[in-house]
Amino acid sequence: MAVLPSLATVADLATRLNRTFTPQQEAQVQALLDDASSTVRAFTRQDLTRATTTDTFTMRRADPVLHQCAGIVTLPQRPVVDIDTVTIDGSTSSDWWQDGQDLLLRSWSWGQPPAVHRAPQVTVTYTHGWDPIPREITAIVLQAVNRVLVNPSQVRSETVGGESVTYLIPTTGEALGVLLSRTEEKVLKKYRGPGAASLQVRSR
Incomplete structure (x- = not known):
């Protein structure tokens, strides 16, 4: 790092x-x-410093009515300046959009058993921070x-000229x-x- x-x-x-x-x-x-x-x-x-990071996150299910998407990833570093690439379980995706710190994935198959028990892993390269x-x-x-x-x-207190x-x-x-x-x-x-x-x- x-x-x-x-x-x-x-x-x-x-x-x-x-x-x-x-x-x-x-x-x-x-x-x-x-x-x-x-x-x-x-x-x-x-x-805090402006940088570009690649990190992997666990997708969480979204409310299809509230979010109108299949899954969400919240990017931890603020502010998110730009999202460069998104890969879901090894497959590059362009079917997403950004809402503040959230990456919203429009559609994704959660698979059949036993894959259904594994949440998709989302690898994101994004630029964040201040400059x-x-x-x-x-x-x-x-x-x-x-x-x-x-x-x-590392003195806690002292008196100089009568002032503490x-x-x-x-x-x-x-x-x-x-x-x-x-x-x-x-x-x-x-x-x-x-x-x-x-x-x-x-x-x-």
């Missing part, structure tokens, strides 16, 4: 902080950007990295690395996807 790029760059952080990093600092910042990007991707269950990455996602990654830079010892500052690190003292705040998680919720779990056939 290809390594996904970070959701923000060293140059983005340098611009935001109005500072220049040494080569050693750049390496540290890049590692933190990678960590923060992984944290955001784990929370959203999305790659460019939404600015609010980039901002969250930069904020998360900056918190680590200004608080490398509280950080995101739990009172247990456990070092958790790059974290997301509750506000950032709230912003990211709209980007969350269903993940890549297998779709089960519904009984009729």
Whole structure:
């Protein structure tokens, strides 16, 4: 599996902080950007970066009246930009259409026993994700990295000049690395996807 790029760059952080990093600092910042990007991707269950993926899914039966098709596959990565090819049980099909995240297959024989007990496997090559990455996602990654830079010892609170500052690190003292705040998680919720779990056939 290809390594996904970070959701923000060293140059983005340098611009935001109005500072220049040494080569050693750049390496540290890049590692933190990678960590923060992984944290955001784990929370959203999305790659986010524009990419083309080939994956295989289990077709689920559709309501012929509601959907007017034989089967449905829900593509997990958002947004779906384009669907290139669709193959059902090894046979290429063009008898489908897209409705948001759903791939609707107009017709397909579910077979006779024992094949009827096996749901068709649908292999889809599709393009998904954002290009460019939404600015609010980039901002969250930069904020998360900056918190680590200004608080490398991961102190929860300190008093400077009579002013108390509280950080995101739990009172247990456990070092958790790059974290997301509750506000950032709230912003990211709209980007969350269903993940890549297998779709089960519904009984009729």
